[in-house]
Amino acid sequence: MKRDVIVAVSFLLAFLFMAYALVYANVLGLGGAELRPLGEFYLSHSFAHEGLTSHSPEVVTAIVWNYRGFDTLFETFVFFLAIMGAFSVLRLTDEQEKLVKELEAREPHRQMDLIVRAITKLVVIMIVAISASIALHGHLTPGGGFQGGSAMAVASLLLFAAFSKFTLERKGLTVKHTVSAYALGLALILATVLAPVFLYGGKVLEINLLPGEMGLFNLDVGEYLAVTFGFLTVFLVLGVSEWIFKTVLRGEVND
Amino acid sequence: MIDLLLAYITLTLFGMVLLGIYGVVTRSNLIKKIIMLNIMGDAVNMLFILIGYRIVFPVFPPIYEEHITFEEFLSRAVDPTPQALVLTAIVIGMAMNILLATYAIQFYRLHGTVDARDIAEIIGGEGE
Known part of the structure; x- marks a missing residue:
């Protein structure tokens, strides 16, 4: 005290x-x-001259892509490490997963009532549209892959609450599929980053060698996929009912 | 007047940072610790953005539009550097959040507690 x-x-x-x-x-x-000298430098130089990666009229986006590309790349790696850390703590062996499936088959499929479900369907469609609009021109305007992906993760959380984990899994969003989609997003990012080295003999992340704005657009889409499905993977694994997980884990402790 | 307002907002944010540290230090529930850590991180991010603000009227966001001259843009737009820094900090904070929340949940499932004192007892550390 x-x-x-x-x-x-x-x-x-x-x-x-x-x-x-x-x-x-x-x-x-x-x-x-007054502006600080650094801020004045970035305001006047970040989109003023030729040969830079981004053609964005928005200075924050231009700074991120023109001067801090590696920052954005390694940010993706940090996110990957966090998702993999969470996933490896929550991992189960094959037998345990089989046990979880058996126990889940016995569980009643609870969901909220009709009004909530109908409105959730409408809202989820809107959220998906907005998140795509945030993400797909994130290389020009405020927004980007991570912001769009976070919005999308909110949509999946709403589905979780209003329907159930089983509805999502019946629609094909099982953990295996979401992890595959996550890996696809990361592969797209890696391919875009490494493409200048192998195709044009440039350096890593020198994506202004690629035609048009393809490089930035690919990075955006890759990040969007990665964040959306990274979150969804963790939610799906965390969505296993508490008592099932406890039963399975206590079995592990007793062995 | 605007100076007073700015000082008030800044002090509130500093207060939130201190409150976050206080919560992380004194609460023993892991979930409360995570919540206080988030409050602290958000306050720090807000403080960063506030440092980049300029007291001019009208103040522009750092988006260049065709119908204003470049000199006018330079004299009106806010500092974009803190915003670019905070963009990264938010993502890292989110990643950290996922990891911490998952560990807390898993620890609760395995041992039935998220109290730091009980955890120290369970893992045999030198708790009080």
């Missing part, structure tokens, strides 16, 4: 110190009318 008070008081003191530094000394340089 006494320790809590000390922690709270020290945080309050830190807050007061920061307030003083921010308001009176203005250490962050907030609220000026």
